[in-house]
Amino acid sequence: MIQLIINGQTQHFDSALNVAQLLERMTLNNKRIAIECNGQIVPRSKFEEQILADGDQIEIVVAVGGG
């Protein structure tokens, strides 16, 4: 079981998963998002490759209105 901190919230997962799987789990896989893991951008091309580890801090962002 691993623990990930996603957008400030702690979430638990039965086993290790890659970024693509995480996004699918969160129904974000086809959305226009950008993702950072432990302070580093995870490019779209690496979503399948990058496996998340226990304690990883993840930021998932979208475009919103702003000035």
Added chain:
Amino acid sequence: MENLIIHDKEYSSRLLVGTGKYKSFSQTREAIDASHAQIITIAVRRTNIGQNTDEPNLLDLLPPSKYTLLPNTAGCYTADDAIRTLHLARELLDGHNLAKLEVLGDPNTLYPNVVETIKAAKILVKEGFHLMVYTSDDPIVAKQLEDIGCVAIMPLASLIGSGMGILNPWNLQIIINNTKVPVIVDAGVGTASDATIAMELGCDGVLMNTAIAAADNPILMAAAMRKAVEAGRDSFLAGRMKKQTSYNADPSSPISNTIAKRKNKVA
């Protein structure tokens, strides 16, 4: 009317607008369309976990094929946060390098922290970002940001969202006189005349958000701002008449050949 050129790209509109504070996406889109703005700012924020399946996405409303999107670093108080935010924004926008850098110093006044802004700009420019940088109206800071390689300098006219207007035209004028890249007033515009005043000083453009979104009728205000920016630009290019400061008038009608006084006056 010549175009605004920012880093080799031409824009016919000198009005740039933000997308915050609107009631709905459809109002946002209507206001942007009424403004004829081509450069549109957006912010980057955490997505809501668990409640997002059918929420429309702002990027669908503003396709990059039609608009030039300018992601900002609003809410960042350190150079590092601004840098991270623009990395995320670049990823979000498929490698798009044009961005608005702002690093704030204080949550009440939202005044820029120019020291952190300069720090962030040095790093981001090296990484290939084309920065339109929000700054104070300090001419030395503006020059430093230009020398670093920012593609536009965006001094505040007054506090973000305050609508106080162009508070220091003198500093703005110094910046305009000493900057080769476009100078775009960003922050503090409240009504159409503010935008016109900025353009008459010689600004290359005006960026505003609250002035339109918080108007009673945002769509009408957006159209007014479009005209205000155009009128200000044309006025600037037309070369205004000299302002007389001698307390002497200068008649518009000829002083010679006026009719003589008559004998049978009635008044």
